[in-house]
Amino acid sequence: MLRTFPTPYPDELLYSIFARHHIRSGNKSFQQTVEELLGYVPQQLYGLGLPNSLSVLAKNLHPITNLTVEGLVVEHTLFPFYKSFLTPPEAFRLKDLMKKKAGKPIFQVAKIAVIEKDSDKQLLRFCSQCFEEDFQKYGEAYWHRTHQIPGVLVCLEHKKLLNDSLVPLQDGYLDCYAANLENCLVSDVPAICQESTLQQLIAIAKEISWLCSAQFEFKGLQWLRKQYQHHLVAQSFVSFSSSRAFKFHEEKFVDAVLSCYGQDCLSLIKPGLADRLGRYFYRCLFACDVEPVIDRVTHVLLIKFLLNSLKNLLEA
Structure with missing residues (x-):
């Protein structure tokens, strides 16, 4: 029974919950923590947004958490985005694969293009205002799920551009990176965005948000x-x-x-x-x-x- 598993924050990415659990666990390596949570260490790309073996995790959680495998998939992963443009049977298969120990690579089922090894690494993103408010409210920051959705470059709550962190999205389960002051450095890059461009990005983010929830x-x-x-x-x-x-x-x-x-x-x-x-x-x-x-x-x-x-x- 995982008695130290953190209570998820609103809109928290599951990987972020894993990272906070790792800090509490005292484990020497993040891979040890992942094996403790999922029963094995996945070696698949997109582990941050589309994890699998979540039925094992849900089964090991204390009943007081009220967390279910369905809730974990729908509320704390990028499944709502990647199920879009899949037919109902295809979306069911993707969700089922996330619940079980994956056999077929999950990016194939989700029909995601594999990122070239020599391409620029994608980074986890954060909103500087959310970051400050989370610290004030919870005493720590965390990775918001909606900030990691492809195509979403703005925080819809604060209507401002997201910042890139120093955490590579492709690292998956290789290491633990909880959101903190060291890897969430606010840059001046978002300030150069013109107002017309910002409004377009907000409109696109709203469309993607609707797509994920409709x-x-x-x-x-x-x-x-x-x-x-x-x-x-x-x-x-x-x-x-x-x-x-x-x-x-x-x-x-x-x-x-x-x-x-x-x-x-x-x-x-x-x-x-x-x-x-x-x-x-x-x-x-x-x-x-x-x-x-x-x-x-x-x-x-x-x-x-x-x-x-x-x-x-x-x-x-």
């Missing part, structure tokens, strides 16, 4: 591709010749997307995307149902651009 059954990527085609034709971004061959007006589309979001906003959301909008969006628009991975953030941008909000499409 209750709808996704009809599949083939359905999504057909919806894209319908709205592209309706807005004259696609036209058909007499032979029924379609033409994608790439330059017109790219100009419209840039005008909608602004290059600064797109560069912050997905670095380098603004330089390859046409080719990249073409693949997402017309081949999303044959791609092995799902670029959820880009689909959010596309749907918001074409229909003003995700709700107008996904709840239609």
